[in-house]
Amino acid sequence: MSKLTSKDLKQTFFRNLFASSTGWNYEKMMGLGYCYAILPVMKKLYQDPEVLKRRVKSQLQFFNCTAIMSNLVLGANMAIEESEGEQSAETITALKTGLMGPLSGVGDTIFGVTWGTVFFSIAAYMAIEGSPIGCILALILGFLKIPLGYLFLKIGYNQGAKVVDAVGGTVQKVTQIASMVGLTVVGALIPTVVTATSAWVYKHGKVTVNVQTDVLDKILPSLIPVALVALTYWLLGRKHMNSTRVIFILLILAIALYSLKVLA
Amino acid sequence: MHIEMWRILLLALYGAWSIYDGLNTAIGFKGSAVTGMFVGLIMGDMTTGLVIGGTLQLMSLGIGSYGGASVPDYNTATIISTAFAVTNHMSTGAAIGLAIPISLLAVNFDIFARFVNTFLQHRAEAYADQGKINAVGRMNLLGSVSWSLSRFLPIFVALWLGNGFVKEALAALPQWFMGGLKTAGGILPALGIAILLKYLPLNKYFAFVLIGFALAAYGKIPMIGISIVALAIAMLITFAKSSNGQPTQAQTVANTNATQLGVDEDE
Structure with a gap:
């Protein structure tokens, strides 16, 4: 059986980088992309056309994972199949299905939620002031993230089946830090990004009360935004709710409150 | 005033490229602020692009697609509304009012692409059974065509046909509606924040x-x-x-x- 070289590792990495989700579909999600990434490795490891056929079919199974994290799975998959051959087929399926969930949880927290929120809120603020610097910085960081995927693939390949134990501790720490930073930024976004002020002015005889500046701001700055986030958070937890439906509810609410002159 | 064909083509191509990047390379070209910057450059008014893109970015923070969920497509909305805003000298508020309904409509193109590619998955499985291994890989690459077209076509058609229509529609809309949409622009970020709180x-x-x-x-x-x-x-x-x-x-x-x-x- 032929051995895999660093050229094979690179080829798999680039295939996963450029086409992990081009074939994304509702039935097997990234199954097609995963198979595409590991296809040359399959061809190299299995000369028997019948075995190759079975392995390719098996690699087309359901798979869904944050693209950059799936490098860990690909690496481990390559190491195991290189040493064990086709008899590892069940191990590989178990490895893929077992790892994709937890890795996506971590990957979405770090590279989706926290990365996106922190860097793109900074980019957005600078953009609103007319400066492209934040956007360019976000793109540079996005490019710098790419080699990290190759590092993950190598870690996966070197650790093989032990990949979970090997990265578990570090990943946990990074995820914890990312969650903490993410939540802080989200907390900071409430008063800065949500803008809703009351247009209500109460008049009785000589007494005039501006509800926003005289009442609400004295209780808590950004009281209305806080209430709106709490309402939306609650809405999202209801059955049959998705983000599109919540947008419609918020749209109707905004138009109603604007027309009633409650909100400016 | 209409938008020149070369600009329309570039904008539609940017739409196709950014959805590709969002799914695969994930560098960040799908962020509304970044998209606004490039659309502004193509339209010859980067500042307007940055302001609209940045505003939409703040509105959509947190509204990302995880696990393949289809979410309102603020990126496509940024491209179309910025192009119209520059050509018609619209205010940021009016551009946002235009972008919200577009982002909701554009969800359907996303669903369409994810659905069409199921066909490619079936073809790939059939090829694997027949031992045509290279054809399996080609099916995955072919999926990029449906993904690209899912954004290229709507953007192209909207910008090609839509300018006059958008102008008339904006003039005809009542004040309570436009004002309400402006208020909605301030409220909608609450959704992104709530989604983030759900994830973390x-x-x-x-x-x-x-x-x-x-x-x-x-x-x-x-x-x-x-x-x-x-x-x-x-x-x-x-x-x-x-x-x-x-x-x-x-x-x-x-x-x-x-x-x-x-x-x-x-x-």
């Missing part, structure tokens, strides 16, 4: 939301500064915990800071 371990680290809120609402500290403070506290807590079992001085300091902000850490 809110119950465990609720204290950090309070820290962020206080620093922004009372301290008026810019986002970069708040991120650095958060990173510092997070590192203190994470590494202090790991070095030994007992809370160290660093952790006690972090906890004290949290308590001063009225946080009750009862984990």
Whole structure:
């Protein structure tokens, strides 16, 4: 059986980088992309056309994972199949299905939620002031993230089946830090990004009360935004709710409150 | 006034490229602020693009696609509304009012692409059975065509046919509707924030939301500064915990800071 070289590792990495989700579909999600990434490795490891056929079919199974994290799975998959051959087929399926969930949880927290929120809120603020610097910085960081995927693939390949134990501790720490930073930024976004002020002015005889500046701001700055986030958070937890439906509810609410002159 | 064909083609291509990047390379070309910058450049008015893109970016923070969920497509909306805003000298408020309905309509193109590619998956499985291994790989690459077209075509058609229509529609819309949409523009970021709170371990680290809120609402500290403070506290807590079992001085300091902000850490 032929051995895999660093050229094979690179080829798999680039295939996963450029086409992990081009074939994304509702039935097997990234199954097609995963198979595409590991296809040359399959061809190299299995000369028997019948075995190759079975392995390719098996690699087309359901798979869904944050693209950059799936490098860990690909690496481990390559190491195991290189040493064990086709008899590892069940191990590989178990490895893929077992790892994709937890890795996506971590990957979405770090590279989706926290990365996106922190860097793109900074980019957005600078953009609103007319400066492209934040956007360019976000793109540079996005490019710098790419080699990290190759590092993950190598870690996966070197650790093989032990990949979970090997990265578990570090990943946990990074995820914890990312969650903490993410939540802080989200907390900071409430008063800065949500803008809703009351247009209500109460008049009785000589007494005039501006509800926003005289009442609400004295209780808590950004009281209305806080209430709106709490309402939306609650809405999202209801059955049959998705983000599109919540947008419609918020749209109707905004138009109603604007027309009633409650909100400016 | 209409938009020149070369601009329309470039904008539609950017739409196709950014959805590709969002799914695969994930560099960040699908962020509305970045998209606004490029659309502004193509339209010859980068500042307008940045302002509209940046505003839509803040509205859509948190509304990302995880696990293949189809979410309102603010990116496509940024491209179309910015192009119209530059050509018709629309205000940012009017451009946002236009972008919201577009983002909701554009969800359907996303669903369409994800659906069409199921056919490619079936073809790939059939090829695998027949031993045509290279054809299996081609099916995956072919999927990029449906993904690209899912954004290229709507953007192209909207910009090619839509300018006159958009202008008339905007003039005909009543004040309560346009004003309401402007109010909605301020309220809608609450959704993105709520989604983020759902994704992150809110119950465990609720204290950090309070820290962020206080620093922004009372301290008026810019986002970069708040991120650095958060990173510092997070590192203190994470590494202090790991070095030994007992809370160290660093952790006690972090906890004290949290308590001063009225946080009750009862984990």
